Amino acid sequence: MxxxxxxxxxxxxxxxxxxxxxxxxxxxxxxxxxxxxxxxxxxxxxxxxxxxxxxxxxxxxxxxxxxxxxxxxxxxxxxxxxxxxxxxxxxxxxxxxxxxxxxxxxxxxxxxxxxxxxxxxxxxxxxxxxxxxxxxxxxxxxxxxxxxxxxxxxxxxxxxxxxxxxxxxxxxxxxxxxxxxxxxxxxxxxGKSLPGDRSGEDRPGTKGLLPFLVVCGVTAALEAGMSLLLILHLQTEHQYGPYEIASVLAPGFIAFIVVPNFAHHVLARLGKRTAVVLALLASALVTGALATEPEPWVLGLVWILAAAALGIALPAEQSAVADRAGGRIGQRISYYETAQLAGVAAGTAGVGALYQSAGIAITAAAAAVGLALTAAVVPRAWRALTTEAASPARGADAPVLDREHSRRRRRDWYWHSGVFVAGHGVLWLLGASSLAAELGAPLDGPEWLTTAGRIWVIVYLVDAAGALFFTLFPRTAKNSENSETAPDNSG
Missing domain, CATH: 1.20.1250.20 (MFS general substrate transporter like domains)
Structure with a gap:
């Protein structure tokens, strides 16, 4: 800042x-x-x-x-x-x-x-x-x-x-x-003039803001409904108490804390609009996985991925609302907050009623379809919001990609994979491997060791997703990030 x-x-x-x-x-x-x-x-x-x-x-x-x-x-x-x-x-x-x-x-x-x-x-x-x-x-x-x-x-x-x-x-x-x-x-x-004060800038009207606010509200509704769906399913189908539910959802909340700190790298690489579309599509994909009524550890993994996608989409949405607001930035943010609150209220009420009447499979499928449809209308709503095309700059000022960092991440993941396979082999011999249990092996080892193995599976999958992400979307080199000339990333 x-x-x-x-x-x-x-x-x-x-x-x-x-x-x-x-x-x-x-x-x-x-x-x-x-x-x-x-x-x-x-x-x-x-x-x-x-x-x-x-x-x-x-x-x-x-x-x-x-x-x-x-x-x-x-x-x-x-x-x-x-x-x-x-x-x-x-x-x-x-x-x-x-x-x-x-x-x-x-x-x-x-x-x-x-x-x-x-x-x-x-x-x-x-x-x-x-x-x-x-x-x-x-x-x-x-x-x-x-x-x-x-x-x-x-x-x-x-x-x-x-x-x-x-x-x-x-x-x-x-x-x-x-x-x-x-x-x-x-x-x-x-008594000082704030360097970021935009009150003196020209400002557009707020007419084009409405379609984008609808997108933000629908996103908030579906994301809030998904978290409620996980809680309801863990409580009713698996008879989990508050502390057990917290243990399943805590890794996702940690992802929601960590990912926004690095979201600007994704926005710089892809542009805000593309990042929002991909985040919504990823959230739709993992939400659709809930239709299979998976085990609690899979629910936790789904929530991690959905929270990470939300951690990328929200900063992009908020920044887009604030961009070119001029002296009306307070009003724009208040409209965004109102859309979010209305979406959360509608989403939680709708998901609660649908889950009670139709179960998790239908509810998850409906949420996934809703997220996919929302992703499809983001480009049109974005054009109405920005009122002018803005694509990432290319050429001499384009960001330099840090390919070496991507290679290091892949090498680290190879080592982690070897340790993971060997470690779960030991857990299988001790009768505490949850992965082996899925294939029919007996699960008669210490319960705490089995729980540790399940957490290790989640950590490994997150690590694999990170290695894949940086392979597909290498981060920008530090000398490019710190340069005074930054590309227009409005997407």
Missing amino acids: MTDSADRQRFPRSERVLYSAAFAGGPMEVLEFILPLYSGAILGASPAEIGALVAVCAVAALVTRPLCGILVDRANKIAVAAAGALLHAGSLIGFAWVGGLAPAFAMAALSGIGGSFFWVGVRSWVGAESDPDGRGFGRLLSFEGTGALIAYVLCFVALEDLGYPAVFALGAASGVVAAVLLGFTVRAAA
Whole structure:
């Protein structure tokens, strides 16, 4: 992300914004998970009241998103985000110390409003400050995922030992830390002209944005529905509890954290539009594999690949929305966020109903077809969004490909393959090879060793996918990446 001379400190402005996203975003994610549990176990709410409570939070977020976009374009983006972090922290304090169902509805609405202020402010700032390659949005997504993962771990630990008030109090403290980080950022930037501020640029209208927002909303619906489908299937068909479900899905969440940090390499090589299309097609392919009703370890692998594809598509979508927005970047980001929220709500409701009536095979097939159709309409929606053709530059300024890195990855994978085969041969002799068990061999070894072998299979497959990816799409050489002339990667 872009910085000026004042930022060359131990903790520059861009880092403070990213860390604030981790500190505030984690509690926001956790609240979505524990709010239904809290309202049923502590407040004694009925299922209908629980649904209404969650709906109030979502409706408050949806209604205030466009208003936040207008406010962000007229005020300091970071100050708006800091206010949102404080509002959400206040809602968590209310959940911790105020009993009763009526106050809970007020706190739920306050939580939705705080989330709107925070995310529209932060994403608008990143869009205004970030380079066109989407690197800023990729880093932001990675920090979001890291914060959510840490928050979930702390939630499970604190909930079991200390109860709901402690979880809410920890989340509120984390939100205050985010607000303090953003407050220092506002103070450091006071009286200065932000280098990435696009308010003075010419800006296009937002009419061409609608088709692309539909694509973003449908993508969010299908991706959210897929994660819900995995949880429902593990819970109902395999009788997995929360910790077992978390163990299956955790590698995918880790992929979602790691991949966005490197997404800009893919965007630079392929262009944003092509990257989004390929990511959606890959997600459709792995989602279709769920129609075979596979074993849980295969479900985990599918989720890893789908999360990795999402980690490439989201930064490209967000960067495309922010590109050429000019002084309307807050409004554009608010429209994008609204489309995402609406998609998540529709996707989870639709997948839940379809799974209950038709099972995983039909639901997975429908989601795969939906993702493929969405990928097919991306080029047309992209043309409407950008209003002008923009293809990657070629010739003297084209990126230099690092073929040597690809060869090293392949050589490493050859060694890993040899170790993998030998190791699973040993596991087979010990009666603990899950691969041999699939072929009819007895599985009578230590259970922990079998679990370790299954994890090793997933790691090996991810390693193989990485080696194949860098063989097909070599990364750019460092001297090309650091050059001042960058190609237009809008795709």
